[in-house]
Amino acid sequence: MERKQSIVILGAGFGGLRTAIAIAKKIKKLHLQKKYDVILLDKNSYHTYTPTLYEAATTSKTTANYPELQEIVAIPIGNLIRKYKINFIRAAITTLDLIGGDIHYDNGRLKYDYLILAIGSEVNYFDIPGLKENSLSLKTFIDALAIRNRILNYISDGKKDLKIVIGGGGSTGVELAGEIQGWLRELRTETKNSCDVKTTIIEAAPNILPGFEEKIIESASIRLKKIGVNTSFNEVIDSIKPNKILLKSGREIHYDIFIWTGGVKASSLMQTLPLKREEKRKQIVTVPGMECLPATPDLKLYGKIYALGDAICFYDPITEKTIPKVARAALVQADVVANNIIEDIKAREEITSKTKHRIYQPITYPYVIPIGGKYAIAKLGSIIISGFWGWIFKILVELNYLLSITNPWQAVKLWSKGLRIFIKNDRLG
Ligand SMILES: Cc1cc2nc3c(=O)[nH]c(=O)nc-3n(C[C@H](O)[C@H](O)[C@H](O)COP(=O)(O)OP(=O)(O)OC[C@H]3O[C@@H](n4cnc5c(N)ncnc54)[C@H](O)[C@@H]3O)c2cc1C
Incomplete structure (x- = not known):
């Protein structure tokens, strides 16, 4: 046989x-x-559902405990493939x-x-000396928890000021900065610490979101300014020391927490x-x-x-x-x-004599950039939607991602659970 x-x-x-x-x-x-x-x-025994990593990195322990977060960000693969005859090996x-x-x-x-x-x-650390050793990243569920715990510990310890620097102003850096700003308000109330937190994005290009179109960059820049995120452009990182970033321009930037979102x-x-x-x-x-x-x-x-x-x-x-x-x-x-x-x-198997092979034809995919609270900038074809309706689009996109990787029942269950938890994070208007 x-x-x-x-x-x-x-x-x-x-x-x-x-x-x-x-x-x-x-x-x-x-x-x-x-x-x-x-x-x-x-x-891993789980699928990392990346669109919610920002939220996991900025969710208080009172809003969601570890198992609750894990269930919606690090989704057990067994649950996603349960209905299909797929042999999973971890x-x-x-x-x-x-x-x-x-x-x-x-x-x-x-x-x-x-x-x-x-x-x-x-x-991608681009061989920048000290970068890997001195930074946090945002690629896995563990990374998200590490960011959350570092910020949480800092503020819970009663420290009076905190400098968070994000290296890389692409969509990951911008979205994370936005979520951090939203979380800080809640965190200050929760810990009764009015810690002075400064969140700064440093970017090598002349603006945030390099490669995105002008209108998107403009809206995102206005939003970041409104929610108190600082930006520094045309600055290339030369090396990173503990608590200090050395830039090629000769400038130095001090940090308490440095998060690298500069590329993969x-x-x-x-x-x-x-x-x-x-x-x-x-x-x-x-x-x-x-x-x-x-x-x-x-x-x-x-x-x-x-x-x-x-x-x-x-x-x-x-x-x-x-x-x-x-x-x-x-x-x-x-x-x-x-x-x-x-x-x-x-x-x-001689089921057909004429094979119909397909080719991949790239198109410009719609995208959405959430920037703290119930605010996002979405681009669908030539239409740009920003603000609350952009945020509505974002949550629908998230449902669509889940529908792409599991059965509809499981997708809706996970999506509604995530929505219930993360909506508490999105209080910032
Ligand atoms: C914070 C963040 C947010 C994002 N948000 C969005 C978004 O909103 N929209 C969007 O379109 N894209 C988003 N992305 C990008 C998106 O996640 C990736 O483009 C997408 O996951 C790529 O899919 P993939 O199947 O190629 O790889 P992945 O989804 O990364 O999957 C790779 C898998 O391979 C496994 N693996 C790797 N090495 C090994 C090994 N040696 N042995 C066994 N297993 C291994 C990993 O565990 C992982 O499960 C985001 C990315 C990040 C980091």
Whole structure:
């Protein structure tokens, strides 16, 4: 009898979960569950629901305790895939043998026939001396709790002033600064400490949100000013010492808490793979059908290998720019990967003689930038909505993200729970 085929998805982030669920559903529909296994691997037992990380970093313990926060930010993968025939393995991948077809992880080894690399990105410290050692970041649930605890401890200890500096004025830095400002009011009342907190964003570009359009930058700048966030532009970090940032301009900025939100790069595990890369940054690229190519034409890769999301660099063929590392891109690419693998399987099983492969076509995705309280700036096509209605759009987008990675019942349950907790954070008007 023919060996059962393994479809292995590495990473249960937005892209990996979506791919696993889409493939599992189709395999069931095609009555191929006895011939194909869908296996999902992740180093964590939970999916990090990144759109709520800012809120988790700025939620008082009286508003939500650890298990409550964990339930909506670090969502157990078991709950998300319960309805589907997906075999989940909690394991940290250590090496990948793409020639022999083996996945090595901390406590075992696995063979694949179809492989999907969806292992996301990691914080980019750009080799700036002292940056990693002296900063907090905002990439995981643990990171969010570390930010929350540092701020909380500082104010609870009765300190009279606190300097929070955020390095990087992209959307992560701006959104975090906004949430911190909203939380401070509540925190001061709660701790009865009228601590003088100064939140500053430092950015190397001439303004916040580099790459965003003028109108968005303008609205966001006005909002930040209104809620008391300071900004410092055209300042490149040279090195970081404990409590002191040294800038290339010769200036020094003192801090009590420094949070680095200056960028991410594809997971370093991707750097070890014998796959085709783009010239400039040597990042792994795929063909428009999301399949990976060998590093050199003479190399024979094992099975079919696909990659998506933050783990790769994808050039928009029209603008020739790289597409941003956002959840929506990973989700759309996941649909392309799932479709193309299923089409191959249908051809292999002689269910169809004509495969309908799809390609990924980047579009400008709608986006939303919440900046403290019930305020967000949303861009949908050519329309910009800011203020309360932008915030309404934000909460609907969050529901949509959840619907993309789990069944509707689970999505609505998680979303309403999150909304109930985080709305308490959004008191700032
Ligand atoms: C604070 C923050 C807020 C964000 N907000 C938004 C937003 O509002 N909207 C939006 O569109 N995007 C947002 N993003 C970006 C979005 O989260 C990413 O673009 C998206 O998660 C990429 O999906 P992915 O599947 O490629 O990777 P990820 O979702 O990062 O998933 C990668 C998975 O791989 C696993 N993994 C990594 N290495 C290993 C290993 N060695 N072994 C096993 N498992 C491994 C990880 O545990 C993780 O579960 C935000 C990001 C951050 C940090």
